Amino acid sequence: MLYAFLCYHDEAVVNGWTKEEDEAVLAKRHLVTDKLAANGKLGPALRLMPTTTATTVRMGRDPVVLDGPFAETKEALLGFYVIDCASLEEAIEHARQIGRDEKVVFEIRPVKLFLPGSKVA
């Protein structure tokens, strides 16, 4: 089953990283995700810009466009992975591996509908 790994992180801390620290975290994660990719288990993964770049559109009789993210929380959604996992147990293990030595929070949610799209970044 496909699982989405939603990455929540304290944005102020992540933005405060130096370039070297940021690259070190990415390199560490790649050790895990490269293996998943080689086994054909890694779906799309992406990293979002800071929530300060977010715009929220709330639909209603008069749709409202607001600056900022949907919810102001200490830990913000900063990106996600889609990974093919045989079981929830396996998914949790992947989360442990990817997030090793970090203060990241993963929300693991099974994917209901998967549209790969046509845009290649």
Next chain:
Amino acid sequence: MTDLAWIDATLRSARPQAVGALLRYFRDLDQTEEAFQEACLRALKNWPVNGPPRDPVAWLILVGRNVALDDVRRRRRTEALPAEEIISDLDDAEADLAERLDSSHYRDDVLRLLFICCHPDLPATQQIALALRIVSGLTVKEIARAFLVSESAMEQRITRAKARVAQADVPFETPGAVERAERLGAVAAMVYLLFNEGYSASGGDVQVRVPLCEEAIRLVRLLLKLFPGEPEIMGLAALLMLQHARAPARLAADGSIVLLEDQDRGLWDRDLIAEGLALIDKAARHRRPGAYQVQAAIAGVHASAGRPEDTDWSEIDSLYAVLERLQPSPVVTLNRAVAVSKSQGPAAALAMLDALAGPLAGYFHFFGVKGALLMQLGRSQEARVAFDQAIALAHTPAEAAHIRQHLDRLIRDAEPTSHRRMG
């Protein structure tokens, strides 16, 4: 990331909010700093053992306040407050406090903290130094290094600035809408100054000043989070990001400045550029143009050009025309003249410079631009005079070296003729 590195990053990012809230409580800068310092020490002792608190900012405020209260009580020989070891377990108390703090209080606390550094009696460099010390938490040594002065001189400067701020009447009640906008404007200007102090490096080694630019970007991100719907704050953030994105390409190995058109664009920070452009887009939606937004848009045009010859100079020309209207200044007109020279040729640009000769008589860049335009028009003798004036006005060796390159080229171009004559 190790626990210690994480704690360090957390304390750094929590500082403006926590110090801002403690200042509202104590209404005294020194006492506030002391309380925050003590709270940080306790965090370093406590967090590795008990794990990080759910809301580090709330934890630091609560402990900072208790430490001070504890002191008072100890002096009165009465019962002490519960130790901070217990606080993390007092889930309800913490949640309650976090909830109260989560409201709009944070925003005005941080704004006030930044605003007191912008006291009009303080010269610009003291405003920046004070903000770096109080809001960013840089050590006096770090600030002294960035300003290229001795530690004791910087210590004195900050102490004097603090004393002046302490005498000033800092309003602690929640500001009204107009006052809040005024404070935000003053704070934005100070953050811009801070960035420029690092970026233009008026005197001395440029490399050590990069942290000033990074600190300015950190502060503008904070402002953006606190005031998510202000187009000028988006514009300022975009401006700083787009300019800083070019930093890796701005300096040659020998420390001389590499001009925009000569920079290796592959070295530009694409992430920062993308974020800056996204913020310009967001700001434009508000249809409330301002000077920061226009300057960001100009930087955005440069950042979007893959090669120098792809630059849309007529777009830059019209953006500078908007800026001239919003914020008339001879320097803006000088910059517009550069755009005009690219889109309409050096003669049209040189004509614009006549009116600026008076107001910009002491300005390095004026003579640099004038010399370059004259050189393009083949008027080498006049160009040489202008370049000599520029060198006399240069602030840094890098600026002077850059102008000398132009002079060398003039001499080089003149030489083959003389060789021929000799041969």
